[in-house]
Amino acid sequence: MVERRPRWVDGLLALRNLAVTPFGLRRGAPAGAKRIGIFPVVSASPDRVVMGFDDAHLDFRVVVEVTPDDDGQRVMATTLVRTRNRLGRLYLAAVKPFHRVIVPAMLAQVGRK
Template identity: 30%
Template structure:
């Protein structure tokens, strides 16, 4: 598989066999993106999560900081900082916190995190999805909106979310490919 195919992020429906598909009583918004599993990356979901969160484009981090500043004014929970913590700093055991995300479930194939708030509940899933002869990395989001504040909050977040997740995946794959190239030269 050539590098351009490796970096092509495909939007798909949330796979019904994933934990995220059953993670909320109702899903008002959901999306999922997949890419072929990165070559030379251990097929360990935490390795993929680590890659995603340590290689985000700087504009994603900047948007996240601004989002947190704005929504905090409306009483919406935000992390204290966009932390320098990495997935190495977390246990990822169900019931624990990873940054401001609660870990709901962790299997060898999927990590389900998220949080519940008075305006909305959300879940993020990072998974390994094996389909015939191809293994994919899948990032999925599910949101349950509770009230007008949740609708007002998610209205401007939704288009940015749809840009940020694929951008984070592409950035992670580019960083991984660059590291692998430097190892082999």
């Protein structure tokens, strides 16, 4: 089965890619990188995957961990961002509200699989 993001997330990502093009920001994973969805994989183990990349405006990582829980397993996502300049701070301020909606929606989808 092919994993799919909700359509509204695809729409937001397409809008983001249009908006960042004039600023020379990356529009996705570097060519040839192993990816999960749009994110390049930095490292992976059976219970943790780290995704992300460094760019001129900011560095980011998304860490997804699976741990045992009383009800089975718990899936947790942590996002780490280091801004490098004013553009990075502006970009983070613009995407942060969307990120707070997208990540829980994506994790809820994992729980339904």
